[in-house]
Amino acid sequence: MTDVLTFGEAMVALRADRPIRTGGELRMSVAGAEANVAIGLARLGHRARWVGCTGADEFGALVLRTLRAEGVDVSRTVESEGSTGLVVFEPRIADLTRVSYYRTGSAGARLGRCHLAPALAEGAKIVHTTGITAALGAEPLGAVHRAVETADEDTTVSLDVNYRSKLWSRGAAAAALRPLMRHVDILVASDDELALAAPAGAGSEAEQVEALLECGVREVVVKRGAEGAEVFDASGSTARPAVAVTVKDTVGAGDAFVAGYLSGLLDGLATGGRLDRAVTTGAFAVASTGDWEGLPLRHELDLLGAVPGSTIR
Numbered sequence: 086m087t088d089v090l091t092f093g094e095a096m097v098a099l100r101a102d103r104p105i106r107t108g109g110e111l112r113m114s115v116a117g118a119e120a121n122v123a124i125g126l127a128r129l130g131h132r133a134r135w136v137g138c139t140g141a142d143e144f145g146a147l148v149l150r151t152l153r154a155e156g157v158d159v160s161r162t163v164e165s166e167g168s169t170g171l172v173v174f175e176p177r178i179a180d181l182t183r184v185s186y187y188r189t190g191s192a193g194a195r196l197g198r199c200h201l202a203p204a205l206a207e208g209a210k211i212v213h214t215t216g217i218t219a220a221l222g223a224e225p226l227g228a229v230h231r232a233v234e235t236a237d238e239d240t241t242v243s244l245d246v247n248y249r250s251k252l253w254s255r256g257a258a259a260a261a262l263r264p265l266m267r268h269v270d271i272l273v274a275s276d277d278e279l280a281l282a283a284p285a286g287a288g289s290e291a292e293q294v295e296a297l298l299e300c301g302v303r304e305v306v307v308k309r310g311a312e313g314a315e316v317f318d319a320s321g322s323t324a325r326p327a328v329a330v331t332v333k334d335t336v337g338a339g340d341a342f343v344a345g346y347l348s349g350l351l352d353g354l355a356t357g358g359r360l361d362r363a364v365t366t367g368a369f370a371v372a373s374t375g376d377w378e379g380l381p382l383r384h385e386l387d388l389l390g391a392v393p394g395s396t397i398r
Contacts, residue, residue, distance in 0.1 A: 087158060088351055089126050090209035092136040092201055092228060093119035093218040094193025095152070096170040096186075097144040098376065105175050115151040116172050116376045117193075118215050118247055118340050124377045125344025125366060127156035131351055134158040136204045140192040144169035155377075161204040167192035174336060182336055186251060188221075197224035198231040205235060211347055212236050213243040216281070219261050220252035226261060233268040241350070243271040245343050246278040255281060266300045271350075273306045273343055304356075306363075308342060313364055316356050325360040328368035328389055334375065341370035341380055365389060 095117035103109045123133040135157050139145030141164045148169060152159050170188030177183050188194065196218070205212075212232050219226045236242045244265065248258055259281045266272070272282055276290060283293035284300065294305050294317045305317040315324040345366030349359030366380060368389055373379020381388065391397070 086208040086210065087134045088131040088209070089123070089211045089213055089347060090134045090136070090204055090232075091119040091123050091213040092196065092204070092232065093117060093215060093225070094170060094188065094191065094196065094221060095120040095135070095137055095139070095148045096172045096188060096191075096193065097147055098172050098174060100174045100375070101176065103176060105173070111173075113147070114375060114378070115148050116174075116337075118217050118245070119213065120148075120152060120157070121337050121340035121377045121380075122213060122245075122344045122347070123152065123157045124155045125341055125380045126348055128380050128382050129344070129348045129366075130383050131348060132158065134161065134204060134209070136161045136196075136201055138163055138165035138167075138192045138195045138200060140165065140167055140169035142169055144171070145192065161200075163200055165192040165195045167195060169193070182334070184251075184336075194221045195224060196221070196228050198227050201228045201231055205232060209240060210351065211241045211243055213245070213343070213347065215245045215247040216258060216262055217247050217249055217252065219265075220249060220258065229265065233265055236268070241270045242268055243273065243343070243347060244269045244282075245339065246272070246274040246281055247339065248278050248281055259285070266297060266302055269301075270303045271306060271346075272297060272302050272304070273308065273339075273346070275308045275310070275339070279305075279307065306346060308339060314342065314360055316360060318356070323356045323360060325357065325364050328364050330368045330372040330389060332371045333373060335371050337376035338367045338370040340376070342367035344380070362386070 098114045098116035099111040123135040126133040170191035173185045175183040219229045279293045284296045287293040287296040313326040342363045345363035349362040
């Protein structure tokens with residue numbers, strides 16, 4: 086049995102060194118929320134499996150090679166019709182990044198229930214999914230339903246809302262995500278995403294959290310960006326401030342946070358300990374360039390406490 090099973094679309098990422106219309110170089114890597122989480126968990130020593138559909142092309146080969154190199158199990162990933170999707174990151178001002186997707190008709194969007202079934206049958210301690218996969222079309226949304234609805238009582242179901250306005254409207258997201266909540270154990274959302282998961286009519290954040298807990302969600306994890314994060318459960322709430330670092334790139338910070346939180350859960354840490362690890366891995370992400378490249382290994386978790394400008398010898 087694997088520790089964490091996650092699934093979705095992984096793409097080739099092209100990162101521009103300046104605004105695209107002015108020319109310049111593009112650096113190639115791999116990106117995708119669920120793949121980022123899997124890499125983050127693997128670097129922390131957990132058994133992580135990612136399932137998806139990749140194109141029978143060189144971009145798909147790069148996705149699989151990268152995940153394998155990071156210790157992620159891709160044995161249930163399949164080649165499919167369509168090309169591997171692309172995502173372009175363009176720096177605009179300061180730490181503001183503009184993202185463009187080229188994924189219409191991609192292989193990744195063909196992910197369905199049948200692709201996920203073998204991995205689900207082999208079991209996982211945690212099944213993690215996101216609103217991004219649900220937004221990719223009817224088949225991927227069906228895969229999300231299959232994953233959350235068939236998980237047994239020994240499997241923790243985690244869902245990160247991860248709303249992307251370029252993929253669907255807030256109304257469409259709410260219509261798809263709200264019915265899933267009765268199957269979700271851990272919900273992760275930024276404070277402006279809670280309304281997409283909470284039952285209609287819940288107004289304030291407090292009302293949204295209460296409604297989600299009443300739906301059966303065990304833990305509501307609210308990301309507050311530079312202000313840190315807070316977890317709500319039946320016993321109350323626990324909060325942690327963000328770790329202060331010099332921000333280089335905010336892309337992938339939420340995925341890093343999730344990886345840290347799930348890692349803490351797997352290690353049996355209490356809520357506060359899980360949050361401490363989550364804000365730490367999130368800080369590694371924003372202090373580094375790239376979706377996952379700067380994520381820490383387990384023995385590096387204390388690096389952020391080093392004196393700024395120091396050298397490790």
